[in-house]
Amino acid sequence: MSTRLEIIVNGEKQQFNNNTSLQDLIDGLGVQLGYSAVALNKNIISKGKYHQHLLKEGDQVDILTPMQGG
Helix, strand or coil: CCCEEEEEECCEEEEEECCCEHHHHHHHHCCCCCCCEEEECCEEECHHHHHHCECCCCCEEEEECCCCCC
């Protein structure tokens, strides 16, 4: 059994340890979320539940930030 997972983060393949939660990933990347949202496999996850979601091989994580326009 592999001790590393390949996860796609914002379109880029990255390696993480098994038993990595979504919260661990965010913390490890040093992301300051502020008004951002996080999608796991195209489903928005509420901030209070990041620690409940353990990542699996091939998961896709997208960190979404609002854009201003006019």
